[in-house]
Each structure stands twice: as structure tokens, then as C-alpha cells.
Amino acid sequence: MLISERIQMVIKMHNLTPSSFADKIGVQRSNVSHVLSGRSKPGLDFLEKVLAGFPRVNAHWLITGEINDSSSTSYSELNQVKNETLIEEKDNNEIDRIVIFYRNGTFSEYKQA
Numbered sequence: 001m002l003i004s005e006r007i008q009m010v011i012k013m014h015n016l017t018p019s020s021f022a023d024k025i026g027v028q029r030s031n032v033s034h035v036l037s038g039r040s041k042p043g044l045d046f047l048e049k050v051l052a053g054f055p056r057v058n059a060h061w062l063i064t065g066e067i068n069d070s071s072s073t074s075y076s077e078l079n080q081v082k083n084e085t086l087i088e089e090k091d092n093n094e095i096d097r098i099v100i101f102y103r104n105g106t107f108s109e110y111k112q113a
Contacts (some may be wrong), residue, residue: 001065004036010050010057012107013099025049 011021022032026049034040042050051059061067097111 002038003042003063003065004038006062006065007032007042007050008036009101010054010062012101014054025053 011018014021016024018032018036019029022029025046027046031040031046035042035046047059047062050062051057058067097109099107099109101107
């Protein structure tokens with residue numbers, strides 16, 4: 001999975017638009033557009049701003065795409081065969097919602113009733 005796809009996951013998991021994401025982390029909207037389209041790769045400054053704006057995002061996962069079991073993360077990869085499923089955990093470790101990202105760019109979201 002590309003870093004642009006992981007950044008897109010962060011945006012979707014927080015119910016943001018690319019523009020609101022850019023505003024939240026303090027970068028130009030065109031920077032986010034270029035990163036998401038693959039035109040440019042995010043630099044260190046961009047990644048630092050993402051991690052500062054979203055402190056529960058695991059830095060190792062954001063940079064490498066791998067889950068580091070020894071660190072705390074709000075995202076866990078569950079299934080990589082046909083889709084990617086992410087769980088956003090609350091501080092009390094209760095599941096708030098499950099989001100399934102499909103390879104065609106769509107996703108399904110399931111919330112606890």
C-alpha cells in the first residue's frame with residue numbers, strides 16, 4: 001500500500017475532505033492534492049504535520065505501512081486478502097466503527113447501533 005493510500009485512510013477515518021485535512025494540518029491544499037494523486041511524495045515536514053494533527057496515528061504505520069505491535073496505535077490491519085479493514089479504537093478499547101476499504105477505492109462503514 002502506498003503512503004498516499006495511508007494518508008487517504010487517515011482522511012476517511014476522520015470524516016474529512018482533503019481540503020479540511022490540509023487546513024487541519026496547516027499545509028496548502030495543493031500539497032495534499034499532489035500527495036493524494038501520487039504526483040509528489042510527502043516530505044518530512046508534511047508527515048510531521050500529519051502526526052501532530054492526528055496524534056493517535058502510528059508513525060511507523062504511516063511511513064512504512066507496517067503495524068508495529070510494540071507501539072500504541074488507533075488502527076489495526078485485519079484482512080489483506082480481498083480488502084483492508086481498519087478499526088478505530090476508543091480509549092476504553094470498545095469498537096466504535098469498522099471501515100472496509102476495497103481495492104477499487106470505495107469503502108463501507110459499519111457503526112455500532
